[in-house]
Amino acid sequence: MTDTVLVLNSGSSSIKFGLFDISTAEPALLCNGALDEHEAKPRLAAKSPSGDMLFEAQREASDGDGGHLFADVLGFIEDRFGEGRLRAVGHRIVHGGAEYSGPVVLTDDIAARLEALTPLAPLHQPRCLAPVRALGALRPALTQIACFDTAFHHGLAPPASRFAIPRRYEARGLRRYGFHGLSFEYVAGRLSHIAPELAARRTVIAHLGNGASLCALHEGRSVDTTMGLTPLDGLVMGTRCGTVDPGVLLYLLQHERMSAGDLQHMLYHESGLLGVSGLSADMRTLLASREAAAREAVDLFTFRAAQEIAVMANTLGGLDCLVFTGGIGEHAKDIRSEIGERLGWLGVRIDQTANEAACERIYAADSAVAVFVIPTNEEITIARHCASMLHDRERL
Numbered sequence: 236m237t238d239t240v241l242v243l244n245s246g247s248s249s250i251k252f253g254l255f256d257i258s259t260a261e262p263a264l265l266c267n268g269a270l271d272e273h274e275a276k277p278r279l280a281a282k283s284p285s286g287d288m289l290f291e292a293q294r295e296a297s298d299g300d301g302g303h304l305f306a307d308v309l310g311f312i313e314d315r316f317g318e319g320r321l322r323a324v325g326h327r328i329v330h331g332g333a334e335y336s337g338p339v340v341l342t343d344d345i346a347a348r349l350e351a352l353t354p355l356a357p358l359h360q361p362r363c364l365a366p367v368r369a370l371g372a373l374r375p376a377l378t379q380i381a382c383f384d385t386a387f388h389h390g391l392a393p394p395a396s397r398f399a400i401p402r403r404y405e406a407r408g409l410r411r412y413g414f415h416g417l418s419f420e421y422v423a424g425r426l427s428h429i430a431p432e433l434a435a436r437r438t439v440i441a442h443l444g445n446g447a448s449l450c451a452l453h454e455g456r457s458v459d460t461t462m463g464l465t466p467l468d469g470l471v472m473g474t475r476c477g478t479v480d481p482g483v484l485l486y487l488l489q490h491e492r493m494s495a496g497d498l499q500h501m502l503y504h505e506s507g508l509l510g511v512s513g514l515s516a517d518m519r520t521l522l523a524s525r526e527a528a529a530r531e532a533v534d535l536f537t538f539r540a541a542q543e544i545a546v547m548a549n550t551l552g553g554l555d556c557l558v559f560t561g562g563i564g565e566h567a568k569d570i571r572s573e574i575g576e577r578l579g580w581l582g583v584r585i586d587q588t589a590n591e592a593a594c595e596r597i598y599a600a601d602s603a604v605a606v607f608v609i610p611t612n613e614e615i616t617i618a619r620h621c622a623s624m625l626h627d628r629e630r631l
């Protein structure tokens with residue numbers, strides 16, 4: 236009998252899922268898809284690993300917490316892969332706080348503790364935890380495992396982990412945690428496979444998606460990253476501001492009498508590419524637009540990305556390897572090219588033919604920095620963690 240794990244990857248702009256066979260040493264994808272509960276009529280679509288549509292369902296109305304959609308996913312899995320045994324559901328949980336350095340089996344108590352971290356990831360944490368609750372209600376005996384975006388950065392140490400605010404706040408958890416760790420873990424693993432000679436070198440991974448952050452890796456470990464206490468810090472994102480002068484926030488609170496709730500909404504939902512372009516949070520739309528403000532938003536995106544890559548290179552004492560990943564990093568050749576040009580002074584030279592063909596290696600022969608495009612795969616990282624936890628439990 237096949238043992239399977241269902242993986243849910245709840246991000247800011249999508250919920251992706253994958254069903255994996257974990258009977259083999261490396262989890263094998265059986266099907267994957269997306270849950271779209273943003274639309275008035277929530278949708279579920281599942282495809283085979285080769286891209287054939289296996290299942291589509293649309294609900295007439297949203298039930299608020301997406302519970303119907305999760306019931307549809309379980310129903311589809313049981314119909315289609317009924318002979319298999321669903322051993323667990325693995326979840327991407329964006330914030331694990333200071334407590335979790337690796338995956339954990341979810342209990343009500345742990346879920347409540349993770350819920351308490353919602354103020355530190357208000358866009359993500361409720362979306363990550365809603366499926367935990369919905370699936371718990373549908374299948375109370377099903378094992379649910381949390382895999383954290385923050386865990387990969389757990390070893391982040393001062394000064395990189397520290398804010399220059401009074402020390403007493405650090406003791407209360409106000410420090411840099413970093414996110415996108417499941418993506419960085421996957422990409423770092425692929426890099427060590429593709430280019431083992433670079434695995435221990437000074438590497439920056441640029442995860443450029445709807446959310447965007449950088450990770451500086453020394454000998455495969457995260458030593459600096461651009462996101463902080465929350466996934467709001469660092470780079471310009473789809474609708475998030477990235478780093479801003481904290482004085483701007485004080486000004487809006489004190490002089491424009493903005494409420495804290497409105498400020499949070501503005502910083503998470505109305506800023507970034509959307510706020511600067513006034514047009515869209517979607518990089519494809521901005522690149523296709525002839526509006527000056529769309530071009531300005533793209534310029535700010537590449538300016539800030541290159542600036543922060545230089546900051547990460549400074550932490551590492553130089554740069555040997557740069558990897559692009561995430562929806563923009565994997566697909567937007569012009570963005571890679573502009574960031575590469577801005578980093579020419581660091582010796583980055585992108586080979587335009589390789590870049591346009593979206594090859595894995597996109598650096599020119601005379602580049603001082605090896606530049607790669609590596610598609611991320613947060614789902615398989617979660618499946619691997621779940622498989623190893625389940626196998627460890629069996630051995631006990």
Ligand SMILES: Nc1ncnc2c1ncn2[C@@H]1O[C@H](COP(=O)(O)OP(=O)(O)O)[C@@H](O)[C@H]1O
Binds near residue numbers: 443518519522562
């Ligand atoms: N072909 C493309 N060219 C430019 N940008 C793209 C392309 N495909 C996807 N993107 C961009 O990737 C971003 C979404 O990234 P993704 O990593 O899928 O998001 P999420 O954070 O939700 O996982 C969007 O800004 C989208 O416009």
Ligand SMILES: CC(=O)OP(=O)(O)O
Binds near residue numbers: 415
């Ligand atoms: C942490 C984060 O920003 O995630 P996403 O890119 O899915 O929004």
Ligand SMILES: [Mg+2]
Binds near residue numbers: 246247444445446
């Ligand atoms: Mg994502």
